[in-house]
Amino acid sequence: MEGFKNFVQTMDRASDICSQWTSAENGWVYSYAELMLLAAYLDRDYPLDERQWYIVFPDGEICMLHEDFDEIMPLWRPVKSNPVRQKLTGDEFYPDDQPVQQAQAPVPRAQFKFCMHCGAKLPVNAAFCNKCGQRAVDIK
Numbered sequence: 001m002e003g004f005k006n007f008v009q010t011m012d013r014a015s016d017i018c019s020q021w022t023s024a025e026n027g028w029v030y031s032y033a034e035l036m037l038l039a040a041y042l043d044r045d046y047p048l049d050e051r052q053w054y055i056v057f058p059d060g061e062i063c064m065l066h067e068d069f070d071e072i073m074p075l076w077r078p079v080k081s082n083p084v085r086q087k088l089t090g091d092e093f094y095p096d097d098q099p100v101q102q103a104q105a106p107v108p109r110a111q112f113k114f115c116m117h118c119g120a121k122l123p124v125n126a127a128f129c130n131k132c133g134q135r136a137v138d139i140k
Helices: 007-014 032-045
Strands: 002-004 020-023 029-031 052-056 062-066 073-080 112-114 121-123
Touching: 002 007, 007 032, 007 052, 007 062, 029 032
Parallel strands: none
Antiparallel strands: 002 052, 020 029, 020 073, 052 062, 062 073, 112 121
């Protein structure tokens, strides 16, 4: 089990083990590229606080640990246990910004957002998620 402070590094390690995961919340299957897009977004706009960690298990499962809680929260379970050959860095999704791991200053909002319920990519003006149907939540 390995711990990481950002999701891009977590995905880099998990992709050494597998290339596809299912969401522990809703069971939908996500590819490496889809989770790297989500990782770049989360690391840039919603970094972990100092008491949170992402964890990668030897089978490729990705979980979250918060120091205040006794249990590990599963996020993504491995589906395909073959390593990713062509890796991404996360910076591909925000080429004009500083590197994802080193972003300090606020950066312009992207032309999309993610559903807080299922993680699907949404247009920035979406009122509802076109994947799960839940109301889109704007976080400012």
